[in-house]
Amino acid sequence: xxxxxxxxxxxxxxxxxxxxxxxxxxxxxxxxxxxxxxxxxxxxxxxxxxxxxxxxxxxxxxxxxxxxxxxxxxxxxxxxxxxxxxxxxxxxxxxxxxxxxxxxxxxxxxxxxxxxxxxxxxxxxxxxxxxxxxxxxxxxxxxxxxxxxxxxxxxxxxxxxxxxxxxxxxxxxxxxxxxxxxxxxxxxxxxxxxxxxxxxxxxxxxxxxxxxxxxxxxxxxxxxxxxxxxxxxxxxxxxxxxxxxxxxxxxxxxxxxxxxxxxxx
Amino acid sequence: xxxxxxxxxxxxxxxxxxxxxxxxxxxxxxxxxxxxxxxxxxxxxxxxxxxxxxxxxxxxxxxxxxxxxxxxxxxxxxxxxxxxxxxxxxxxxxxxxxxxxxxxxxxxxxxxxxxxxxxxxxxxxxxxxxxxxxxxxxxxxxxxxxxxxxxxxxxxxxxxxxxxxxxxxxxxxxxxxxxxxxxxxxxxxxxxxxxxxxxxxxxxxxxxxxxxxxxxxxxxxxxxxxxxxxxxxxxxxxxxxxxxxxxxxxxxxxxxxxxxxxxxxxxxxxxxxxxxxxxxxxxxxxxxxxxxxxxxxxxxxxxxxxxxxxxxxxxxxxxxxxx
Numbered sequence: 304x305x306x307x308x309x310x311x312x313x314x315x316x317x318x319x320x321x322x323x324x325x326x327x328x329x330x331x332x333x334x335x336x337x338x339x340x341x342x343x344x345x346x347x348x349x350x351x352x353x354x355x356x357x358x359x360x361x362x363x364x365x366x367x368x369x370x371x372x373x374x375x376x377x378x379x380x381x382x383x384x385x386x387x388x389x390x391x392x393x394x395x396x397x398x399x400x401x402x403x404x405x406x407x408x409x410x411x412x413x414x415x416x417x418x419x420x421x422x423x424x425x426x427x428x429x430x431x432x433x434x435x436x437x438x439x440x441x442x443x444x445x446x447x448x449x450x451x452x453x454x455x456x457x458x459x460x461x462x463x464x465x466x467x468x469x470x471x472x473x474x475x476x477x478x479x480x481x482x483x484x485x486x487x488x489x490x491x492x493x494x495x496x497x498x499x500x501x502x503x504x505x506x507x508x509x510x511x512x513x514x515x516x517x518x519x520x521x522x523x524x525x526x527x528x529x530x531x532x533x534x535x536x537x538x539x540x541x542x543x544x545x546x547x548x549x550x551x552x553x554x555x556x557x558x559x560x561x562x563x564x565x566x567x568x
Numbered sequence: 569x570x571x572x573x574x575x576x577x578x579x580x581x582x583x584x585x586x587x588x589x590x591x592x593x594x595x596x597x598x599x600x601x602x603x604x605x606x607x608x609x610x611x612x613x614x615x616x617x618x619x620x621x622x623x624x625x626x627x628x629x630x631x632x633x634x635x636x637x638x639x640x641x642x643x644x645x646x647x648x649x650x651x652x653x654x655x656x657x658x659x660x661x662x663x664x665x666x667x668x669x670x671x672x673x674x675x676x677x678x679x680x681x682x683x684x685x686x687x688x689x690x691x692x693x694x695x696x697x698x699x700x701x702x703x704x705x706x707x708x709x710x711x712x713x714x715x716x717x718x719x720x721x722x723x724x725x726x727x728x729x730x731x732x733x734x735x736x737x738x739x740x741x742x743x744x745x746x747x748x749x750x751x752x753x754x755x756x757x758x759x760x761x762x763x764x765x766x767x768x769x770x771x772x773x774x775x776x777x778x779x780x781x782x783x784x785x786x787x788x789x790x791x792x793x794x795x796x797x798x799x800x801x802x803x804x805x806x807x808x809x810x811x812x813x814x815x816x817x818x819x820x821x822x823x824x825x826x827x828x829x830x831x832x833x834x835x836x837x838x839x840x841x842x843x844x845x846x847x848x849x850x851x852x853x854x855x856x857x858x859x860x861x862x863x864x865x866x867x868x869x870x871x872x873x874x875x876x877x878x879x880x881x882x883x884x885x886x887x888x889x890x891x
Contacts, residue, residue: 531710561851563829
């Protein structure tokens with residue numbers, strides 16, 4: 304089977320985020336970009352399906368800082384083909400990307416038809432869309448999102464997926480192929496690949512590029528970010544300082560004053 | 569009724585979610601501020617009687633269809649698009665939950681109108697709706713305005729107390745027809761969570777662990793503290809995805825919502841997905857090495873430091889107090 308995985312880079316929020324001088328966007332120069340976490344799970348799920356059922360995995364990603372590293376890493380992990388979408392505006396929103404992907408999927412040889420298109424169930428930067436249902440909508444394919452388990456039924460030409468709801472309840476759906484699945488978690492944590500293997504992939508494999516012909520307005524003009532700030536102050540926690548022992552003592556005082564040391568005993 | 573504020577009443581497995589009432593409370597403020605009616609939109613099959621609890625709205629629009637029986641976004645977006653095309657609401661508020669995820673995106677594309685996700689607040693400024701959104705896992709808040717109406721707002725839970733959106737009033741219910749295609753996706757069954765070894769909801773004290781716990785071996789430190797407090801250990805999604813804790817111990821959007829008297833968040837950043845499950849705890853004490861972690865906006869007390877140092881110190885101090 305042929306599985307396409309859409310990967311996206313997002314700011315690494317472990318690093319300090321800086322707001323650009325204009326005040327309504329992140330300072331792109333100050334960012335470290337990493338692969339969106341649920342996209343990493345989507346890639347892992349695709350690789351597991353390939354190991355189980357054979358076939359090939361194509362990874363597709365919009366151009367972004369560090370995206371080559373992410374694509375070579377995907378190749379080193381076992382993806383067969385990597386394509387970078389170029390010519391996109393840096394301020395492109397998720398909704399705009401949905402339109403761009405439709406064009407790239409239609410115009411790049413060997414991409415469609417695919418049996419499955421996987422992508423992360425969500426990215427924390429997607430202000431104006433969840434990408435998986437939009438891709439399905441543009442491609443006219445069935446979709447289920449927030450999925451944490453995928454199994455293929457080769458005879459039926461379908462996949463059975465588990466979609467997460469709330470309170471730990473999940474629901475099982477059968478999706479005819481081809482289809483689009485938004486992955487929340489792969490069956491297993493994403494695999495680790497040694498740096499040496501990534502370097503080897505950089506030497507022996509290639510990243511293809513696919514340009515987007517004409518980027519029609521993909522909803523970008525429909526919303527405007529008028530300001531950004533780092534939330535703080537309001538309702539901020541009272542911070543406790545000192546050695547671990549001093550802080551532990553303070554916390555004990557707080558718990559005791561609230562009767563929590565007795566009550567929860 | 570044209571030009572109203574709409575709230576999608578989220579019903580799942582025949583029950584209305586609390587977030588529905590939170591959105592009605594927010595919708596009421598917007599509707600009153602704009603001088604327009606507030607309408608709840610209830611979609612499903614055989615759930616008309618649920619409309620009776622939506623009295624905070626001026627009216628309920630109800631569509632009954634077999635296609636609205638399974639909670640997938642496509643039929644709900646299609647139904648809303650059909651209803652909105654003729655009735656022209658000014659805004660449509662949709663819960664940003666696992667149940668309703670994706671509806672707003674599809675509806676926005678279908679109607680070619682603006683959509684704003686991750687809203688924790690929608691305000692009126694000079695008669696214009698402005699959303700305040702939580703981005704990048706809670707690290708950034710952005711103000712967003714839309715260039716045309718209707719605007720679709722995907723609203724995070726917890727913005728208003730649900731109680732503010734409940735009313736004993738009996739709303740007028742208008743039934744509307746929708747025409748939905750058969751879904752190619754087949755619902756098979758619900759999979760109930762496996763009963764965990766502990767009932768998280770019954771604990772007075774919970775020690776929540778996140779990525780900052782670094783390895784499964786370090787869970788012992790959290791277990792020791794939980795034991796000293798007479799409570800249990802739970803975790804955020806990354807810890808469960810790693811297989812360090814079972815699914816039954818996950819707190820947050822896909823997992824459980826807990827309200828213990830004490831919640832110690834150890835190495836948890838406090839992204840909205842986790843916050844949703846624990847923000848109602850009586851006392852929240854957060855330990856995180858990142859002073860900018862959003863958990864500190866939620867916690868009552870915070871400690872910037874390594875949870876691996878503080879957890880054992882705290883366990884020891886509590887044991888010493890208890891003698």
